[in-house]
Amino acid sequence: MDNHENHITSYFTNGKILIVLLFLTFITVTVTSFDLGALTVTVALLIACIKAYTVLTYFMHLKYESAVFRYMVMGVLLLFALIIGFTFFDYAFR
Amino acid sequence: MEHRDDIGSRMGMWIFIFTEILLFGGLFLVYAIFRAKYSEDFHNAALELNTIFGTINTVILLISSMTVAMSITAVQKGDKKKALILLGITLLIAATFLVNKYFEWGHKIHLGIYPGSDLLLELTRGEHLFFTLYYFMTALHGFHIVVGIVFLSVIAWKVNSGTINSSNYTLLENGGLYWHLVDLIWIFLFPLMYLIS
Numbered sequence: 001m002d003n004h005e006n007h008i009t010s011y012f013t014n015g016k017i018l019i020v021l022l023f024l025t026f027i028t029v030t031v032t033s034f035d036l037g038a039l040t041v042t043v044a045l046l047i048a049c050i051k052a053y054t055v056l057t058y059f060m061h062l063k064y065e066s067a068v069f070r071y072m073v074m075g076v077l078l079l080f081a082l083i084i085g086f087t088f089f090d091y092a093f094r
Numbered sequence: 095m096e097h098r099d100d101i102g103s104r105m106g107m108w109i110f111i112f113t114e115i116l117l118f119g120g121l122f123l124v125y126a127i128f129r130a131k132y133s134e135d136f137h138n139a140a141l142e143l144n145t146i147f148g149t150i151n152t153v154i155l156l157i158s159s160m161t162v163a164m165s166i167t168a169v170q171k172g173d174k175k176k177a178l179i180l181l182g183i184t185l186l187i188a189a190t191f192l193v194n195k196y197f198e199w200g201h202k203i204h205l206g207i208y209p210g211s212d213l214l215l216e217l218t219r220g221e222h223l224f225f226t227l228y229y230f231m232t233a234l235h236g237f238h239i240v241v242g243i244v245f246l247s248v249i250a251w252k253v254n255s256g257t258i259n260s261s262n263y264t265l266l267e268n269g270g271l272y273w274h275l276v277d278l279i280w281i282f283l284f285p286l287m288y289l290i291s
Contacts, residue, residue, distance in 0.1 A: 005230075008170045008171065009163065009166075009167055009170060010166055011206065012166055012169065013166055014160050014163045014164050014167065015160065018156060018159075019157075019159040019165075020151060022156060025149070025153060025156065026098045027146075027178075028285055028289065029145070029149055032289035032290070040290070041286075041290060043187060044285035044286075044290075045282075045286075047285075048190055048281050048282050048285055049212055049286075051281050052278055052281055052282070055159065055274050055278055055281070056274075056278075057278060058163075059117065059159050059160070059163045059270075059274050059277075060270075060271055060274045063129065063268070065104075066101075068105075069104075069105070069108060070235065072105075072108060072109075072112070073108070073112075076112045076116075077115075079116075080115060080116065080119045083119070083120075083123065084119075084123055084126065087123055087127065088126070088130075089129070091127055
């Protein structure tokens with residue numbers, strides 16, 4: 001038995017997370033309707049990251065799993081960031 | 095007594111999810127590079143996309159993530175009926191998403207915008223790239239939704255038969271994890287495709 005088994009996310013908590021996600025979606029659509037130049041994409045992606053974090057932590061239960069899962073996810077995201085970073089770095093200096 | 099490894103089972107699904115992150119991540123990388131190279135073309139091409147359709151699809155997919163998460167709560171509490179209703183709603187939303195996609199694509203195809211069309215060849219390279227990426231990425235995502243529908247249907251069947259119950263629900267959790275992944279992909283696809291205009 002692990003500590004994950006004992007935790008039941010209430011219907012209410014699930015509902016609250018949805019409200020947060022819908023709110024962030026509303027913000028994204030609103031902000032991108034203005035032309036902020038290069039900042040528009042940055043803001044949109046930033047909010048998308050916050051939404052992703054929320055889904056990962058609560059809906060995908062990472063908050064209540066053992067730390068191993070969190071480290072694995074962080075590891076993969078770091079790998080992905082490196083792939084993007086190095087590709088852009090290479091591309092920028094061609 | 096049958097041996098079960100619930101943690102191992104969940105970890106297996108997470109590892110699969112990692113491969114999916116790298117799959118779509120690679121495509122997002124292609125998008126990012128070409129967007130940096132052809133920013134104006136991408137901006138112009140994106141004007142063809144219907145933000146309303148995209149927003150509706152985003153909203154309903156988020157709701158479906160909630161309903162599948164709630165179905166886990168229901169099974170944990172032994173409420174089979176509620177679990178089935180919630181899974182049913184999730185599947186309904188998934189189908190609706192695909193129907194919306196059908197109308198979206200149908201409209202574009204009607205205008206002559208589809209992979210291999212003559213119109214696409216007349217566009218600038220950047221615009222052509224945008225639409226190719228749009229079709230490929232949303233199609234791959236749509237395929238994942240179809241797989242998700244099958245997966246969740248099988249799970250709903252097992253909830254109904256009692257195979258999945260309050261002391262054996264890892265398969266449902268894994269189905270939920272897969273569905274949240276599908277939602278996560280769309281969370282990034284939506285702003286990058288629809289909101290850059």
